[in-house]
Amino acid sequence: AQSVTQLGSHVSVSEGALVLLRCNYSSSVPPYLFWYVQYPNQGLQLLLKYTTGATLVKGINGFEAEFKKSETSFHLTKPSAHMSDAAEYFCAVSDYSGGGADGLTFGKGTHLIIQP
């Protein structure tokens, strides 16, 4: 069974600073990996995804993530934080077994705080 670990339930950065949110996964098959963002009282919005191919993935709002198989990691970064980035971020993994895609397994989330 797959699992996701997000290091740090809360991360605080200054506006304009680098954002780094950590995600490690375990999966029995080559995984599909996702980052979602959730604003208060809203559903989840897809930021970016890794399926196959290029390991550096660019998403919306200036975010990107790099799939590192050897480290089983998929950390999310943004060069310069903006106040509007304050939200809850979830890393998720899906095993594609070929006979039908699995539902997503989510981490517990990281609350990103932006200091002015």
Next chain:
Amino acid sequence: DAGVTQSPTHLIKTRGQQVTLRCSPKSGHDTVSWYQQALGQGPQFIFQYYEEEERQRGNFPDRFSGHQFPNYSSELNVNALLLGDSALYLCASSRTVQSASYEQYFGPGTRLTVT
């Protein structure tokens, strides 16, 4: 282009009652997944429907059941509600291509409170 819609937005029920939540997928999507998100937690996968059948199920009891209609919309039913069923219920839709369905788009959720 309408995204994933869910109804109702909020719901209050009493222990032991039954509840039905509804979801309409994003245009062009044929697969619907349901998730439960407890306060302060990540979403947990309940089940996924494709071609009007439950294709996959997470670790949830039989009190949780669902249905998918020919127009791809879906319902989540929960029987014999418990206090622990209080959560945000999220519906996600996706498109299945060659048995693969992996990019899921989420609705705003239904907040269920059980008293």
